[in-house]
Amino acid sequence: MTITHDFTGQTVVITGAASGIGAASATAFAAAGASVWVLDVDAGRGEAVAADIVSGGGRARFLRCDVTGDADVEHALGVVLAEDGGIDVAYCNAGIGWIKPVSTTEPDEWRRVLDIDLTGAFLVARRAFLAMRPRRSGVILFTGSPHGYRTMAETSAYAAAKAGIGGLMRALALEAAPHGIRVNSLLPGAIDTPALRAEAELSGDAEDAVRRWGAVRPLGRIGRAEEVADLALFLASPAASFITGAELLVDGGAMAAQPAGLATVAPK
Numbered sequence: 001m002t003i004t005h006d007f008t009g010q011t012v013v014i015t016g017a018a019s020g021i022g023a024a025s026a027t028a029f030a031a032a033g034a035s036v037w038v039l040d041v042d043a044g045r046g047e048a049v050a051a052d053i054v055s056g057g058g059r060a061r062f063l064r065c066d067v068t069g070d071a072d073v074e075h076a077l078g079v080v081l082a083e084d085g086g087i088d089v090a091y092c093n094a095g096i097g098w099i100k101p102v103s104t105t106e107p108d109e110w111r112r113v114l115d116i117d118l119t120g121a122f123l124v125a126r127r128a129f130l131a132m133r134p135r136r137s138g139v140i141l142f143t144g145s146p147h148g149y150r151t152m153a154e155t156s157a158y159a160a161a162k163a164g165i166g167g168l169m170r171a172l173a174l175e176a177a178p179h180g181i182r183v184n185s186l187l188p189g190a191i192d193t194p195a196l197r198a199e200a201e202l203s204g205d206a207e208d209a210v211r212r213w214g215a216v217r218p219l220g221r222i223g224r225a226e227e228v229a230d231l232a233l234f235l236a237s238p239a240a241s242f243i244t245g246a247e248l249l250v251d252g253g254a255m256a257a258q259p260a261g262l263a264t265v266a267p268k
């Protein structure tokens with residue numbers, strides 16, 4: 001990380017923090033002094049992320065929380081509030097990918113993706129907002145995706161959920177602004193995480209897929225989870241005090257480019 005932020009004395013809740021972007025963000029917020037709550041359905045990896053942070057001198061605790069269940073979310077945030085007295089940053093990051101077109105996606109599969117990727121974010125953001133509102137301060141972050149704008153036929157339910165994150169984020173940003181609470185989305189892609197590696201395996205040649213996904217980006221590579229964490233810390237910090245209702249790309253320039261087939265000059 002090149003910019004230093006100070007979150008000393010702040011409480012940060014991150015969902016999907018047992019792995020990938022969430023784990024990197026938990027580590028970065030803890031390194032910046034925050035009391036970090038690692039929320040995830042994966043207790044083994046979640047406990048390990050929290051233990052790593054603590055062994056490095058940071059403050060972190062794991063709570064098992066399935067974001068699709070409001071009772072789970074209420075319980076987890078209740079523990080955080082009882083222990084720390086408030087929530088300064090809630091990062092609604094938990095999510096799963098989806099590789100099937102609309103025609104072969106079963107209704108129950110559709111509901112599951114929407115449940116985790118969109119409704120789960122709503123449940124956590126809603127309760128975090130309710131906890132932040134009386135204190136008139138706080139930051140809520142979402143992990144959206146460029147797939148909310150430009151996608152592929154196979155990413156049907158995922159694209160729909162991530163487009164929904166944009167609408168949820170903007171509506172909450174408007175509701176929260178008069179209460180001094182900022183709300184923004186990060187749009188990462190493609191980031192080297194276990195989820196991305198699992199998706200690469202589907203192609204039959206994972207290393208080739210990762211190389212191709214990097215090569216199509218103007219910066220010539222895929223991103224690191226720590227590079228998304230850097231953006232999360234910036235958005236949660238006072239350096240972003242006038243930023244709300246925004247979606248920030250961290251995608252190596254991919255969304256800036258027109259599809260290659262539209263080029264009007266022959267490549268050199």
Ligand SMILES: NC(=O)c1ccc[n+]([C@@H]2O[C@H](COP(=O)([O-])OP(=O)(O)OC[C@H]3O[C@@H](n4cnc5c(N)ncnc54)[C@H](O)[C@@H]3O)[C@@H](O)[C@H]2O)c1
Nearest residue numbers: 016018019020021040041066067094095188190191193195
């Ligand atoms: N990796 C990328 O390139 C990329 C790109 C765009 C968006 N994203 C988004 O970033 C977020 C994190 O993805 P990642 O790549 O780090 O994936 P990851 O699989 O490494 O981590 C996701 C975490 O979410 C947890 N999770 C899944 N369902 C849950 C539930 N119901 N309740 C609580 N936790 C749950 C998993 O156990 C896992 O620890 C997701 O929302 C994903 O859609 C990732």
